[in-house]
Amino acid sequence: METTSRVGAEDAPGTVTAEGVPAARRIVDGYLAATFPWYGLDEAFTGPRRLMQVGTAADGTVQHGSIGHGDEPSVRADAGAEKQRFAVVVSMASSPVRRSGDGTGVLDATTVSSAAWLAGSALLACTWPPQMDHALRDDWLDQQTETAFELADDLDGPAWSVLSLPVDGVPVPFHYRESEFGWVLAGSAHGEVHIGAYGRGMSAYGLGFSVIGDIATYA
Numbered sequence: 001m002e003t004t005s006r007v008g009a010e011d012a013p014g015t016v017t018a019e020g021v022p023a024a025r026r027i028v029d030g031y032l033a034a035t036f037p038w039y040g041l042d043e044a045f046t047g048p049r050r051l052m053q054v055g056t057a058a059d060g061t062v063q064h065g066s067i068g069h070g071d072e073p074s075v076r077a078d079a080g081a082e083k084q085r086f087a088v089v090v091s092m093a094s095s096p097v098r099r100s101g102d103g104t105g106v107l108d109a110t111t112v113s114s115a116a117w118l119a120g121s122a123l124l125a126c127t128w129p130p131q132m133d134h135a136l137r138d139d140w141l142d143q144q145t146e147t148a149f150e151l152a153d154d155l156d157g158p159a160w161s162v163l164s165l166p167v168d169g170v171p172v173p174f175h176y177r178e179s180e181f182g183w184v185l186a187g188s189a190h191g192e193v194h195i196g197a198y199g200r201g202m203s204a205y206g207l208g209f210s211v212i213g214d215i216a217t218y219a
Contacts, residue, residue, distance in 0.1 A: 030054040031215045034062040036093040036193050038215050041069050042166070042208040045087075051218045052088065063110070064092040064118060067212070070202060073126035085201030089209060090118050092194040113152045115196030116175060116186035120148035123198040127181045148184075151177065155186070166208040167195070176204060 031038060031054060040049060047070050054065035070086040092115045124144050151159050155175045163176040167189045174187035174195075182200035189195050195209060 027051050027053075028216055028218055030056075030062065031065055031218070033060075034065065034091075034093070036091065038065065038067065038212045039091045039167070039189060039193065039195050039209050040067040040089050040212050041087060042210040044208055045069055049218070051215075062093075064090060064115075066090050066122070070199075073200075083201065087197060087199035087202045087204075087207065088119075088122065090115060090122070090196035090198075092118065092196065094188065094192055094194055110194060112175065112186050112188055112194050113155055115194035116155060116184060117149055117152035119186060119196035119198040120152055120184045121145050123182050123184055123200075124148060127200070152186075163204065165204075168210050169208075 028051060031051060034054070050068045050072065052066040052068045055063050057063055067089045068086060069088070071084045073084065073086050073088065092110055095110050124141060151157070154160075160175045160177050163174045163185060164171045165174055165185075165187075166172070167187075172187050172189065174185040176183065176185040182198055183204045184196070184198045185204055186194065186196045189209070189211075197204070197207070197209075
């Protein structure tokens with residue numbers, strides 16, 4: 001999957017961009033540009049929700065994006081990170097192999113494995129072992145990210161189990177795995193969107209997903 005830019009996480013919602021546009025408005029505009037529906041946890045979750053970031057292809061087409069629930073994930077190498085409770089839902093457009101919009105190449109097909117890879121790598125990006133020296137983090141992250149890629153490419157392997165969770169009220173099978181850093185799951189929502197999710201401090205068992213009716217309410 002080719003993703004060349006992201007909009008969201010780097011823009012504090014209370015700030016104003018160089019163009020004079022409130023950052024919160026710029027963030028939600030990225031989500032509104034998507035041609036696929038966005039998913040989040042269903043109404044059983046009553047905690048805080050937030051837009052995180054969208055990923056786009058070279059031609060500006062929105063490919064995926066994330067909705068955060070609970071605490072905001074942060075990179076912290078202390079005991080405080082262990083107390084974080086969050087779940088992040090990744091929505092990814094389902095698409096076949098296709099030429100890029102600018103005609104310069106070919107974009108890979110997006111699959112459930114793609115969603116699993118996004119979720120797994122995002123979980124790693126917001127954690128590392130508390131005893132690790134900061135100077136070693138890049139090497140550790142490269143190694144673990146490669147492992148996450150290999151795991152996502154083998155969803156039928158022993159590292160994954162099957163967890164049935166409701167999507168818009170209908171049970172859907174998800175590939176699920178746990179690690180010392182948190183959990184990751186991935187599945188498909190009615191063929192149009194792949195759903196990935198990751199979290200820590202909140203159990204994945206009992207979660208449910210539903211389509212977000214109006215993403216503009218997050219602005």
